[in-house]
Amino acid sequence: MPASWILLSVLALTLIGYFLARQRAVASAGGDRRLLHSLPNYYGLNAALAAAVPALALLCAWMIIQPLAINSYISNDLPAEVRAVPGELSLAMADISRVADGLSEAVARGAITTEELDKLDAEASDVRSLLAGVGVALGSDVDAQSLDLARSYRAATNTGNILRNVVVLLVALAGMAIAVMITNKDFRARNFVERAILFLLVAAASVAILTTIGIVFSLIFNTVDFFSRYPADDFFFGTRWEPSFSGRGGASDLGFLPLIWGTLFISLIALIVAVPLGLMSAIYLSEYASKPVRAVAKPLLEVLAGIPTIVYGLFALLTVGPLLLDIFGRDGALGVNWMSGGTAAMTAGLVMGMMLIPFVSSLSDDIINAVPQAMRDGSYGLGATQSETLKQVILPAALPGIVGAILLAASRAIGETMIVVLGAGAAASLSMNPFDAMTTVTAKIVSQLTGDGEFNSPETLVAFALGMTLFVITLALNIFALWIVRRYREQYE
């Protein structure tokens, strides 16, 4: 019985529990719902939650833990030399589970019976072509040991699944039964449901937090792995970024400085574009624009925020780059020859700035609108003009929020990838010229991880160190932004 059937059974029990408990509650009050402690629905909901929540939680936990348990159980039977190397072990285990899945598939399609499977001999028959016949392609022939392990893997999985189904159903049944049994007219179902909802909400909130923690840990382990293969000071203070690929051609230079320089340079250009434009449009929209203008202009501006960044990248590559080249290039309008190709820090920075305009303007607009009307009245009442009021009262009052908005935009800029990949070029350079091609941390993470490098060389693992550093920088920026917003917010009222 697959997991979806179990899910359906649990849902059915949930529904049954709902109606049973509801009916029982109403019956215990002699049909007069005024005598009930809670509304009838609450008794039903209570039973439904008791049936569904523990069973589903158990199902999830089981589905996560079972493969891990079977993996460690099976891997004990692998040869010691395979188990010693983490990469080899995971590769072998992946092969085995693939063969096991293939065998299950073959049985399900009738290509082989269960009895034949038990007697299957890796030497005598071609397991690879058998599995290929049911659509599971293997990279190599299956040897006798893998076949054995795959068979026991499959057996363990099957037993586990049956056990899982039984236990989950029992839990659902027990939950429902207990909830229905304790239902009577004085049972405080409403309070129980209230608590249950609280726990559901807490669980939902913890998913995001646990994910963050998970991301951090996966970065940390790989980063530590990287630093065990590559010296940390060469990484942080190296001024050259010249990775050699596929482990050929000797040592790589994996200096962080040219990448962070490119990141900061491009982000700075983006902020120089986005902050004044975004702020001014926010001011116009919140203070000067009439209602109809605002109703049209604000959504239009926010459409910019909905454009995928890859489209901005294309815009940079096809429009802005050539345009800048026409102006600053060798035969350009200014004749200055600062720019040798369409991809440059300036190209990416300008386009990224445009992308950030709605980000800055939308946040600043909200913040400016949050300045109490009493401040404006006070200033107008003293004979100040609109722009004097703005400059001397509203902006100072909104400043902490605006700074926060700018810092959030900055962390967006630092993390931006696609615009840089397409607009800024791929050369890591420590150049001061904004019209030179540059690259950023994020773009290099992409280029180090795409391709078929294994996750055991410094050239690929460096991506995690880069990601970790970037994460720390943007985290620090975000914390700083929040701190500023909190620190100065009190002075409003």
Added chain:
Amino acid sequence: MKDNIISEMDVTTDKIKISARDVQVYYGDNHAIKDVSVEIQDKTVTAFIGPSGCGKSTFLRCINRMNDTIDICRVEGDILIDGEDIYDSNVDPVQLRAKVGMVFQKPNPFPKSIYDNVAYGPRIHGLARNKSELDDIVERALKRAAIWNEVKDRLHAPGTGLSGGQQQRLCIARAIATEPEVLLMDEPCSALDPIATAQVEELIDELRQDYSVVIVTHSMQQAARVSQKTAFFHLGNLVEYGETDKIFTSPEDPRTESYITGRIG
């Protein structure tokens, strides 16, 4: 009682400062003020009383054209200050508001230091030639608003850190620092405790020496305490206007009598 009579006599000899004729105010389709004509005298405290929503605050805000900042608001009729029509197209509302100061219901100090709050008006209107002149203006305004002694040691502390009553006196200081001729007060004590209210009322009485003060209030006791003239508004109409003593002791209109005896409102 005798003092009171003398001050009443002073009042009657004073010239007209603000004169409104047939003022109508509309908020969209809502006719908020109907045919209000009133003459407010110089160096007098005039109180506007009436039940909530009767239009007294709206009318007050017409006097310094604060209603201009509300899109849907439309004002008809003439309001003259010193014989000059303030709704004339030649009049700059920004200049007008420097001449007609306003204090609001809720204390609204800017998120700046006490000094900068008071110096705000003089700075934007260029009233001081140098720093020491500005210092003098700030000190004078704070002294006139009877808050100097409380804040003189912390002029550069934020104005928002003061208590409610101090904040309101700071706002009064801010309003008089621009040397207005008329001071409009929109329920200046409604957010204050009785002690702070008493201080502000005392202050209003002193300000009468230099300014024409118009105060909107919900408290009839307050109107009786601080004003020499009282106008009673009801449903957008000016029902009765006259000497405060007379309004409170022998009102002519039955509606006024009902209101001050607590039967309507």
